[in-house]
Amino acid sequence: MITREQVETVLDKIRIGLKTEGGDIELIDIKDDIVYVRLVGACGTCPMSTLTMKNWVETTVKKEIPEVKAVQAI
Numbered sequence: 001m002i003t004r005e006q007v008e009t010v011l012d013k014i015r016i017g018l019k020t021e022g023g024d025i026e027l028i029d030i031k032d033d034i035v036y037v038r039l040v041g042a043c044g045t046c047p048m049s050t051l052t053m054k055n056w057v058e059t060t061v062k063k064e065i066p067e068v069k070a071v072q073a074i
Contacts (some may be wrong), residue, residue: 002030002067010064011037014057018043019062023058033069049073 005019007027018024023043028036037057039049046052058071 002033002035004030006065007035007061007068010061012061014060017056018052028074032073033067035068035071036074037071038074 004027007030011025011027015024018039018041021042023039023041023046025043026038026040028038030036037053039046039052040043041062043049043052053071053073062068
């Protein structure tokens, strides 16, 4: 079972990069091995946010927590 603590630990690593760009990420929920997050600040309105989600956030989370099936932005 994936815990909030596991996901938050990985998101903390991602936050470092997001904060340098004026953004952040929030963990909203975990259901059926899918992690739901929200990009906030500058990252919430960035036209590259879709790429950030797939190429960085999802890749990093799935690498660190192999049980995660997907990361979805809300």
